[in-house]
Amino acid sequence: MLTLQCPYCGVMADETELHAEGEAHIKRFGPGSSDEDFETYLFERKNPKGVHFERWRHTGGCGKFFHAARSTMTLEVYGTYPAQTLEPPKELIDAIKAKHPDWEGYK
């Protein structure tokens, strides 16, 4: 059972306090978008063995959505950060790259 630190209220929260909300940094495609883009938006999700960026919600706490970068292999959590961003913080990306030089990036 994971523990993640909520970047809003600072609580180290047990997974039972949290709700998983799928992959992070999905770009929304709406009316006017191509079938391919829309299909990607709706259905295509990563399932990496390793570094993964996810959305979580602190449902049993402050109610805020946030993002977490963690390894699906080792369960290491590289960091959590607020959801109001289009891309992960640079320091986080750098830290992950330093640990995993072969990492292909979050996109």
Add this chain to the structure above:
Amino acid sequence: MSTRLAQGGRLIDRSKAMEFTFNGKRMTGYAGDTLAAALLGAGQTLVGRSFKYHRPRGILASGSEEPNALVHLGEGARFEPDQRVTTTELFDGLTCTSQNHWPSLEFDVGAINNKFSRFLTAGFYYKTFMFPRVAWEKLFEPIVRQSAGLGQVPKERDADRYEHFYAHVDVLVVGGGVAGLAAARSAASTGAKVLLIEQTNHWGGRAVVDGGEIDGMPVEGWVNKAVEELENMANVTIRTRIMGAGVYDHGYATGYERVADHTPGDGRPRHRLWRIRAKQIVTATGAIERPLSFAGNDIPGVMLAGALRDYIVNWGVSAGDRVVVVTNNDDAYRTALAVKAAGLNVPMILDARAEAGGPLADAAREAGIRVEAGKGIAKVHGGKKVTGVSVCAQAGEGASLEEIKCDAVAMSGGWSPVVHLWSHCGGKLIWDVEQAHFRPDPDRAPTSHDGAAFVVTAGSATGALSLADVMADAHAAGKVAGKAAGGKTSSKAAPEVAPETMQPIEPVWVMPQGAGPDKRMKMWLDFQNDVKVSDVQLAAREGYESVEHTKRYTTLGMANDQGKLSNINGLAILSDALSQEIPATGTTTFRPPYNPISFGAIAGEARGELFQPVRQTPMHAWHAEAGAYFEPVGHWYRPYCYPKSGETHEQAVNREVLNTRENLGLLDASTLGKLVVKGPDAGKFLDMMYTNMMSNLAVGKCRYGLMCSENGFLSDDGVVARIDEDTWLCHTTSGGADRIHAWMEDWLQCEWWDWNVYVANVTEQLAQVAVVGPNARKVLEKLNDQAGGGMDLSAEALPFMQWRDGKIGNFDARAYRISFSGELSYEIAVPASQGRAFWDALLDAGGEFGVMPYGTECLHIMRAEKGFIMIGDETDGTVIPQDLGLNWAISKKKEDFMGKRAQSRSHMTDPDRWKLVGLETLDGSVIPDGAYAVGEGVNANGQKNVIGRVTSTYYSPTLKKGIAMGLVKHGPDRMGEVIGFPTVDGSNTVVKAKIVSPVFYDPEGEKQNV
């Protein structure tokens, strides 16, 4: 045969005799006995039958690895199957019976399978139960069902209670043997908060039985001192009877406490599930002895050498008078010496190693025991008990060199560290060639959120097998864990133990090494599931190379002991058959729990009324007093109907419908979701959430709205009211409030975080009553008259689809002129605190108008009569609003809204999509729920093509006939056509129904708009 010795037994109190029964036979044991010790002490060697062949089976082990000795424990509401006698503490009055035999343990008809064992090989199920198809139903299934499972299922509701317990510690130490005690001591010396748990009811583990000295005192003395020391430390908690059940992500662990198994009915919870969060976990879980694979190694009287020694030393019980010891390592010599010390006879130690030297072998010889090197057992003689063994050369094929009479055999194939907890969360193993076992690889430990290791092993669990190594390793492990958990560096000295000289083990996977097929067919690997050496070899010949596949094909390790004894031996046999090294074969996956834990412990308090939170409206107590029949809606309990004395539910519902249509009905609508959406951008936001336009709704007015997912599918619906310039109140379905609230928050927080909008869920702040029927206005006006004032409720002042704030009688009300029934209807929200009083006042004032409360079923029928859709009936996650003829509620002007893009995908605009219609049966009957309409032709499977399905179907008391709505291919274009719905009740009939408009009642809407 086994018996109680006149002396000895460090764990038992001979002054406290305890009576128990086994298969109805009265027996006596002592306080401190396990049920296993008591049974053996009472001479009960035969305790059960094996799963497949119904072979007679005795007790093999002394701990949780026991595969054979499972019993039905207790009676009635405390009956439980598959209870392991080796981990069951004896108590006065215990009753148990053996399992998996008929008619009796001594004479079991199922043992005929043993004679046919040649045909019941690996993969038997897969090979036999294939053809012909008819035989499965008539022949195979009844047989398999009859013989499947060991124990019987309890028939009564469990009389006991269970609970969960939460603990947060720096260091969790699992296992209270000398290693666990040493690790807890050194971890505590760093200042860390330590929890030490031990699965049995005593401390010290095996070391006390094995003997030796720690810090210059006998092991038992050191254990007592260490326990006392730990008990007196403020930062340490030590508990017995808690098994470390599982290790999970980020230092989460579960402990299974058997609080009152040994004191049933004393009022305490029977089991307690500890949910532990630890920064570091030390697994001091010891090691398990492996059996040797020789013919007849499953006959009652053959026992693990360590277990046989445990019974003598711990409980003063001997397995037999003449014990043959067979081994490939030094440890079993301790058993021989213990047997001898108890005054019993060891005719021979058969050491499979080429040489039998070293201090332990010397001690055995000095004790007058005959030691034979390079020898093994060719065959064990006996049926329900051991009568003797044939001795052979380990190097040969099993020709008998000598016949020895004996009544017990102590076997040891070496010791495997208990790596389960290490492995649960990803710890990896390495094959240790010298010690012939898998042990944890300290360089590949389970990692926590910070990427650092959070599990460290201690003692035998690490692979340390001598007392000196165990203590040094455990002491270091505790320090490492304490430091990693934030403790300070400790200079506490390690316990001192003199090193001992041990002779190396020689792996022996088959005894003798050249044994032929007849012998291999009688060499048991998995005792509980009856898997033998020959089965694993057969699986390998048939192409099963993966250990995970072989496990499932042969059922090796799939019994409820999860292969604690069989896995290593099994994969060694598989590796040999595949001509590869053991590490290349690898192990199967270790999954929690370590040993089975009770369902009660998992459920904890979540049972009966506490199973989940129940939400109640402010009027709930009135409904209950009125005898309402409730149904769950989300977490709410809502009245389904209010049956009067002598009424069936159906009669009550029909009465409620007719009365509401003719007079006056009251519905407790408080459960309806109510979300306030407020802010400068609220209108813009709601235009994204709903398919229709909400930003242009005038203040004071209401509009019915639809919400779709991004897939385009209809997700929720409800009436939206514009409260003021920047405030809207959105009604959701009763079950949908929390979901829709979260959905709105998701978009506001993660997509449009620059929009100024707040959402508040005020569902429980308001009580809401639907006042419905021709007399609705009259009763509300009467309340105003009684109070001498109140809001104007006339059709002119409060027209249909509008709302007003004000007083109704003495109540602070918001009145919505909305109708889900087709009648004149006001939905009135009052503060939750006024809900019950308002409800009472309406009932009081409504007497002269024929007031009656109505429930959810009446609501459903009335909405169906009007052709209103219901989320969850007309929708199922695959239905778009266009399917339901709701195009009028989908904005064509808006550029974007949730689901808009998806609804233009090709499949969504397919003219062949099933669409909503009304269905009227020709004979007036009610179409069965969920019925499908069939059309012409058949599909690829030869089944009739379906062209539609029923989504709502009711008897309409208003129209006195069956009415239904359904989704039908090209439905709206087929008005007046008759389609057939075959029934599935076996009557082979087809209900014929005409396609009509879904609005059955008052299509012009005259009644609601008055």
